[in-house]
Amino acid sequence: MKSFANRIETLINDSWKFSYGDCIEGKDKDFDDTAWYDIGIPHSFGTPYFMENEFYVGYGSYRKELQIDREWIGKTILLEFQAAFQEAEIYLNGQFAGSHKGGYTAFVIDISTLALEGTNLLFVRLNNLWNPRLAPRAGEHVFNGGLYRDVSLIITDPLHIEWYGTHVTTPEVSADRAVLNIETEVVNANLHPVKCKLVSRIEYEGVTVFETVAESDVLQPGQSLIFKQTGIVDQPNLWHPDTPHLYTLTSQLYENGLLKDDYTTTFGIRWFYFDAKKGFFLNGSHYDILGANVHQDHAGWGDAVTRAGMRRDVKLIKDCGMNFIRGSHYPHHPYFAAECDKQGILFWSELCFWGVGGANVEGYWTASAYPIHEEDKAEFKESCLMTLREMIRTNRNHPSIIVWSMCNEPFFSNEEVMEDARALIVRLVEESHRLDPARPAAVGGAQREGVDALGDLAGYNGDGASLYIDPGFPSFVSEYGSTIDWRPGEYTPSYTDRVERNPQWRSGKALWCGFHHGSFVFDMGSMGMIDYHRLPLGSWYWYRNELLGIAPPPEIREGVPYALRLTADKYVMGTDGTDDAHLIVELLDEQGNRISNTIEVTLEIVQGGAIFPTGRTLVLSPENGSFLDGAGAIEVRSYYAGNNQIVARAEGVQFASIDLMTEGEQAWSGQMIHIQTGPPDVQKIPSSGESTNIAKSRPVFCSSYALEHPAMNVADGREDTCWEANDSDSGQWVMVDLEGRKNAEGAVIAFAESSQDDVEVSYSYDGKLFKRLFFGNLSDKPSIEVDLSGGLRYLKVYFPQNPVAVKHIEIFD
Known part of the structure; x- marks a missing residue:
C-alpha cells in the first residue's frame, strides 16, 4: 500500500471468486458463490494455458468483498484496472458503476457515491467476444479474456491530482542544461469552489534539484485545470541504456495551507531523434538499436503475468546484449515500460490496430484489420483513438519509450477498405502528435500498400527490410528472423542477421521474436530465442556472445540419470x-x-x-x-x-x-482452495467456407531482383506485376513465406512467358529442408499447378538454368 497525505493506493489482487459464463446475478450480495473458483489477480480465462492453438471465448464473472474504511467516505474512491480483456462492466453493491471497452489499456471507475462503510460487494462482468467494432479485429496471438493485470483501490481527497495527471517534457536538453516543462491536471470534486496551490519538486537520488510553486484562481465544483510550470536542471544526469538515470517529481497540492494530495512521478531526462539519412541519435550521439519483439504471455499463466515476470523478461533481453524491445502488438502494462526505464532498454509502444494474413473471416481474429461493414467503421475508429489516448496518457513519462506505433501490418485489410485504413492511420498519427509531439508516430509492419509513408517512422517487417533500401524517411526493421525452434535450438542469430552495424540510414532492427508465445496459428508462437517457460535457446546465447563476449555454455549431452x-x-x-x-x-x-x-x-x-x-x-x-x-x-x-x-x-x-x-498480510491456514482447472470449452478458428489465396501480402524472398520488379510482386494479387531476377545467372529463386505452418490444398505459379528451361517447385516447413513438388520446363504453358494436400510454410520456385519472370504465386487453403 502507498499512502501519502490523503492519497492511498492499494492493490486488491487477492481473494477473488471467478466463474465462467455470464452470471449477472453475481452482482447481488446474497448470491452464493461457494462453487466458484478461488483466484487471484492477475487472472486469465485460459489458465492453465500452454500455447494451445484454441482458447475460450465467452464471458467470465468476478466477485470480491471490498473493505471501505469509515474515513474514506466522502473522499474520491476509484477502482483502477490496469487492463481487462476486453469488454468490462463493473458493479458495486448491485449497482452499475461503469464500463470499459478495449483489452490492453488501464482505466478507472469512480465508486465514490456507491461505496459504503464496511464490506462492499464488487462484481465484474467481462467478455472476450470478438467485436467487429473493437481493435484488434485480427492478430496471430491468443485473446484469452480476464482481469489479467493488476487491480487497485485509489482514495484521494476530493481536491486531487487527476489519474495519471502529470506530464513532464524536456523541450531543451544538453549535457549542461535541461529545461523541464511540467503539466499537472488538478480536479475539484468538492461541492464547493476552492483555490489551491501546487508545489512541484524535482529530486535525483533523494536530493532536491529544484522546486516551483503555482497557485490557482477559484476552481468551481467539478472543474479541472492544468497547472503549467517550468524549471531548469543544470548538469543533468541523462537517461541512457548504459546509464538509466531516473528523476522523481513530487507534486503536493494544498488548500488553505493544508496538504490535500501528494503524488509522485518517475521520469528521465534525455533527447533523441530519428534521421532519414543518419539513423537514430540519443543524447547527441549516433546509437545503433538492436532488440526483439516481446509478447506478454508466460507458460501456464497465459497473459496473466506478474510484475516479477515482466522484470525477468526485460532482464533476459538486456542480458543477451540487446538494447531495445518492441511491445508487440498492443499496449503493455505500464510497469513493463517502468522496468525498461530502470534496466535501460529502449521501448517501442504499439497500438492494437492489427492485421493477420490469410482468409479474412468476420467473427474471429482472422478478420480484415479494418472493418468491412459501414456500420462498424465509426466505432472502430473511436476504439483505436481511445486506446491510443489511454496508452499515451499512462505511459508518457517513461524515458525508455522512444516511439508510439499506430499499428501492425494494417495492410491485411480487405482491398475495398484499404483507403479507409490508410485514412485511419493518418488520423492516429495526427492524434499522437497532438497528445505527445515529442515522440514520433510510427507505422509498424509497413511493407505493403504504401502505409510506410503515413507516419514519422516506418517499421518494416519480414521482407520489408530488403524491399525498402534508403526509403527517404526514417526507417526501422521492426521484425526480422521468424525461425521456428525448440530448446536447445541452433546456435545461430535466427535467419540471416549478423549483428553488424545497421546501414547509416537505418535506425535499428528487432528480432522476431524474443519469447515463444501463444498463437492460434500452428507453430507461429515457436519463434522465440527464449522459450515459453523462460529458458533460453541457442540463438539467445549466440547474441550474448556476439554482443557481450560471453561464451555459450558447453553442450548438454546424454548421461546416466541420477x-x-x-x-x-x-x-x-x-x-x-x-x-x-x-x-x-x-x-x-x-x-x-x-x-x-x-x-x-x-x-x-x-x-x-x-x-x-x-x-x-x-x-x-x-x-x-x-x-x-x-x-x-x-x-x-x-x-x-x-x-x-x-x-x-x-x-x-x-x-x-x-x-x-x-x-503478506493473510497467512496460509491450510484450507484447500477451489483451483481453476481450465475453460469448459474452446472456440476453434472458423473457416471461410471458400478457397482463399493465403499467400497474398505475405513476405517474399529471392536470390536477386530487378529494381522495378521486386519479389513482393508475386504475392500482391495483381496481374500486371511480376518478379524478375537482376541477371540471367543460373540458380535464381523466389520464395513465399507463410510466416508459420499452414494447411493448404494447392498452389498456382504463373510465369510471364513459357520456357524450354527447367524450373523446380518445392516446399518446406523450416526453410532448410525442401521437398520437390515439380521439376520440368514451361514449354506447354506459362503456369504450374501443384497439389499440396497438407501443411507447409515456404513455397520456393528455383531456376537451375535461366530464370523466368514470375507473375504470381498463389497458395490456396
Whole structure:
C-alpha cells in the first residue's frame, strides 16, 4: 500500500471468486458463490494455458468483498484496472458503476457515491467476444479474456491530482542544461469552489534539484485545470541504456495551507531523434538499436503475468546484449515500460490496430484489420483513438519509450477498405502528435500498400527490410528472423542477421521474436530465442556472445540419470499478485552434471498456499515441450503468507525439494482452495467456407531482383506485376513465406512467358529442408499447378538454368 497525505493506493489482487459464463446475478450480495473458483489477480480465462492453438471465448464473472474504511467516505474512491480483456462492466453493491471497452489499456471507475462503510460487494462482468467494432479485429496471438493485470483501490481527497495527471517534457536538453516543462491536471470534486496551490519538486537520488510553486484562481465544483510550470536542471544526469538515470517529481497540492494530495512521478531526462539519412541519435550521439519483439504471455499463466515476470523478461533481453524491445502488438502494462526505464532498454509502444494474413473471416481474429461493414467503421475508429489516448496518457513519462506505433501490418485489410485504413492511420498519427509531439508516430509492419509513408517512422517487417533500401524517411526493421525452434535450438542469430552495424540510414532492427508465445496459428508462437517457460535457446546465447563476449555454455549431452536439482530465482516472495518465483528443475548424473535425457518430472507443493497454474501439482514433459535438453521451468505464486515446500520427482532418480517463504498480510491456514482447472470449452478458428489465396501480402524472398520488379510482386494479387531476377545467372529463386505452418490444398505459379528451361517447385516447413513438388520446363504453358494436400510454410520456385519472370504465386487453403 502507498499512502501519502490523503492519497492511498492499494492493490486488491487477492481473494477473488471467478466463474465462467455470464452470471449477472453475481452482482447481488446474497448470491452464493461457494462453487466458484478461488483466484487471484492477475487472472486469465485460459489458465492453465500452454500455447494451445484454441482458447475460450465467452464471458467470465468476478466477485470480491471490498473493505471501505469509515474515513474514506466522502473522499474520491476509484477502482483502477490496469487492463481487462476486453469488454468490462463493473458493479458495486448491485449497482452499475461503469464500463470499459478495449483489452490492453488501464482505466478507472469512480465508486465514490456507491461505496459504503464496511464490506462492499464488487462484481465484474467481462467478455472476450470478438467485436467487429473493437481493435484488434485480427492478430496471430491468443485473446484469452480476464482481469489479467493488476487491480487497485485509489482514495484521494476530493481536491486531487487527476489519474495519471502529470506530464513532464524536456523541450531543451544538453549535457549542461535541461529545461523541464511540467503539466499537472488538478480536479475539484468538492461541492464547493476552492483555490489551491501546487508545489512541484524535482529530486535525483533523494536530493532536491529544484522546486516551483503555482497557485490557482477559484476552481468551481467539478472543474479541472492544468497547472503549467517550468524549471531548469543544470548538469543533468541523462537517461541512457548504459546509464538509466531516473528523476522523481513530487507534486503536493494544498488548500488553505493544508496538504490535500501528494503524488509522485518517475521520469528521465534525455533527447533523441530519428534521421532519414543518419539513423537514430540519443543524447547527441549516433546509437545503433538492436532488440526483439516481446509478447506478454508466460507458460501456464497465459497473459496473466506478474510484475516479477515482466522484470525477468526485460532482464533476459538486456542480458543477451540487446538494447531495445518492441511491445508487440498492443499496449503493455505500464510497469513493463517502468522496468525498461530502470534496466535501460529502449521501448517501442504499439497500438492494437492489427492485421493477420490469410482468409479474412468476420467473427474471429482472422478478420480484415479494418472493418468491412459501414456500420462498424465509426466505432472502430473511436476504439483505436481511445486506446491510443489511454496508452499515451499512462505511459508518457517513461524515458525508455522512444516511439508510439499506430499499428501492425494494417495492410491485411480487405482491398475495398484499404483507403479507409490508410485514412485511419493518418488520423492516429495526427492524434499522437497532438497528445505527445515529442515522440514520433510510427507505422509498424509497413511493407505493403504504401502505409510506410503515413507516419514519422516506418517499421518494416519480414521482407520489408530488403524491399525498402534508403526509403527517404526514417526507417526501422521492426521484425526480422521468424525461425521456428525448440530448446536447445541452433546456435545461430535466427535467419540471416549478423549483428553488424545497421546501414547509416537505418535506425535499428528487432528480432522476431524474443519469447515463444501463444498463437492460434500452428507453430507461429515457436519463434522465440527464449522459450515459453523462460529458458533460453541457442540463438539467445549466440547474441550474448556476439554482443557481450560471453561464451555459450558447453553442450548438454546424454548421461546416466541420477538425481533432480530444483532451484528458484528467489526464495522469498510477496503475496500481493505482483510477485512470483521462477523455478528451474534439471536432470543430473551422479557427478552433479546436467544431462539432456528425456524424462517426465512432477512438481508438487506439499506445504503452504503457493500454486502453479495447474494447482498444487504440475507435470513437465518432453511431449509438450516443457522438459527439454534436461531442464524445465515454471513460475509459482501465492496469495498467502507462510512457508512453502516444493518437491520435484521423476521415476528412477533422486527427488529434489526447496522451501519458499511468502510474505503478506493473510497467512496460509491450510484450507484447500477451489483451483481453476481450465475453460469448459474452446472456440476453434472458423473457416471461410471458400478457397482463399493465403499467400497474398505475405513476405517474399529471392536470390536477386530487378529494381522495378521486386519479389513482393508475386504475392500482391495483381496481374500486371511480376518478379524478375537482376541477371540471367543460373540458380535464381523466389520464395513465399507463410510466416508459420499452414494447411493448404494447392498452389498456382504463373510465369510471364513459357520456357524450354527447367524450373523446380518445392516446399518446406523450416526453410532448410525442401521437398520437390515439380521439376520440368514451361514449354506447354506459362503456369504450374501443384497439389499440396497438407501443411507447409515456404513455397520456393528455383531456376537451375535461366530464370523466368514470375507473375504470381498463389497458395490456396
